[in-house]
Amino acid sequence: MEEVRVRIAPSPSGNLHVGTARTALFNYLFAKKNNGKFVLRIEDTDAERTSQEYIDNIFDSLKALGLNWDEGPDVGGPYGPYTQSERFDIYPKYVQKLLESGFAYECFCTPEELEAEKEEATKNKKPYVYSKKCENLTEEEKAKLRAEGRKPAIRFNIAKAQKAFHDSNILEFEDIVKGKLHMDTSLLGDFVIQKSNGAPTYNYAVVIDDMLMKISHVIRGEDHISNTYKQILIYEALGAEVPKFGHLGMILAPDRSKLSKRHGATAVSDFVKEGYLTEALINFVALLGWAPSDGEEIKPVEKIAEDFRIGEISSSNSIFEYDKLKWMNSHYIKMLSMEELKKYLMPYLEKYDLSQLTDEQFTRMLEVTREPLVLLSDITDAVEYFFGESVNIEPQVQTDVLDTETSQEVLKEYLEQSKDWVYEEENLHEKLDAFRGFFKEKGIKPKVTMWAIRAAVTGRTRGADMTATLAILGKDKVERRIKAAIK
Secondary structure, three states: OOOOEEEEOOOOOOOOEHHHHHHHHHHHHHHHHOOOEEEEEEOOOOOOOOOHHHHHHHHHHHHHOOOOOOEOOOOOOOOOOEEHHHHOOOHHHHHHHHHHHOOEEEEOOOHHHHHHHHHHHHHOOOOOOOOOOOOOOOHHHHHHHHHOOOOOEEEEOHHHHHHHHOOOOEEEEEEOOOEEEEEEHHHOOOOEEEOOOOOEOHHHHHHHHHHHOOOOEEEEEHHHHHHHHHHHHHHHHOOOOOOEEEEEOOEEOOOOOEOOOOOOOOEHHHHHHHOOOHHHHHHHHHOOOOOOOOOOOOOOHHHHHHHOOHHHOOOOOEEOOHHHHHHHHHHHHHHOOHHHHHHHHHHHHOOOOHHHOOHHHHHHHHHHHOOOOOOOOHHHHHOHHHOOOOOOOOHHHHHHHHOOHHHHHHHHHHHHHHHHOOOOHHHHHHHHHHHHHHHHOOOOOHHHHHHHHHHHHHOOOOOOOHHHHHHHHOHHHHHHHHHHHOO
């Protein structure tokens, strides 16, 4: 059995998109399931759109997701990845082979001539297909065009390749995700494989790279299906083994439109910045088009790899449900140890002077505020009232709670009764129970009593356990805030 070799080959024209991350994940899982190799290749042939910032983002994002590639040119160190722009000396050799075998030819058409052809097709309401006007140029005609200063592009001869390897114009292949797919290749037109400046085009370079890297399975988005027919013919024209292809459905937004920034984060780094754990993100992405056999959705990548079956990937589009991702993220936050939680939350606590708290108080603060966290970034707002002398009181809390006669009575009585209280949780719990009981006898519900204290001390009517909050803030700060809330 041949070795399974798969690859992810992003173009560095933007930060790593979550859709590309899903493609990378499925390739990674397939490799792990079959004891194969997962290769990373940067397809940077388009120099104008390529940026080192985006290349770094791709590396960092894949590593953060735990999708570490298995090989690259840097033997002995951190691997690779392979980069197309560093392989430009490889591509002309195979162009020459295609020219010599007649599966490619030189095209001297100017951009203006090609544009005129396209306009004519539009005028006649026909899809544009290159006219093949350069296919049979004589050597004399080519020499004359070169003398005019024209540099030829190289086009692949679709009809010749199709005729050489297939019985009709229909090219069919078995997609490992979607099943049998076919196309009439006469509709494709002879496409450019090498530009007039010598640069290889995507559909050509990707074949040469996959061929030389012995890629056995190409798993990618369904937007590449039309490219697959072109690429199969190039493989065949070069006498190379054609890999197996699998095309994944698209990831759509909740409104079933194309997922874009107007729906929320789309790049892996944006999700991380917003406070998503990469473990939650990769787990969620794995479920976009695939389901675990035991129905358990919360699984680490290693467990998902053991269960992964590529034949069971849905060929339909998947909906990116942000609410489900948030639910999954909150679950992963709850699974963190306290030490891990501290490490992850620190970037979101930079605005606060943590020296105001002892290590014990800091740990307790996180213990009592972690439960409702959906995003790591939620901690910034959740702990605001633990810092500073005064507290920001929400306008509605001021009107509906603090300004009432009942609350004012509760706060005055609290100052009176708490003079000798010891601000330790066990003692406070006992004292607050008695305090609630005191007002209950006066016909005031316990929750109304506690709302008054919480509103004065935190500026809110909801938050962390009140006993713990008072203990962390300490007697002096609590009394100052309550005095400030009394009219």
